[in-house]
Amino acid sequence: MPPVLLSRTLDPLLGIFTGAFAYYLYETNPRTAPIPEQKLDSLVRWKIEKYNSSRAKRDSTAASSDADWSKLLAEAKDK
DSSP states (O other), X not given: OOOOSSOTTHHHHHHHHHHHHHHHHHHHOTTTOOOGGXXXXXXXXXXXXXXXXXXXXXXXXHHHHXXXXXXXXXXXXXX
């Protein structure tokens, strides 16, 4: 087992903080900054919009299939 730098619980927190800080510096440095369309916040917004549109599409098809199911149940009760 590798030696502990600070403590068993503080080492992972230090690693996460260091990684997040390094990514922040990468995105804000004018020399290495990606174009605005490829920054993390715009990519996350795009992914959420994509998920919401697919979810809305899925819900609309589910609502129509629920209506068909209700119609079949009504027909079965009539017989």
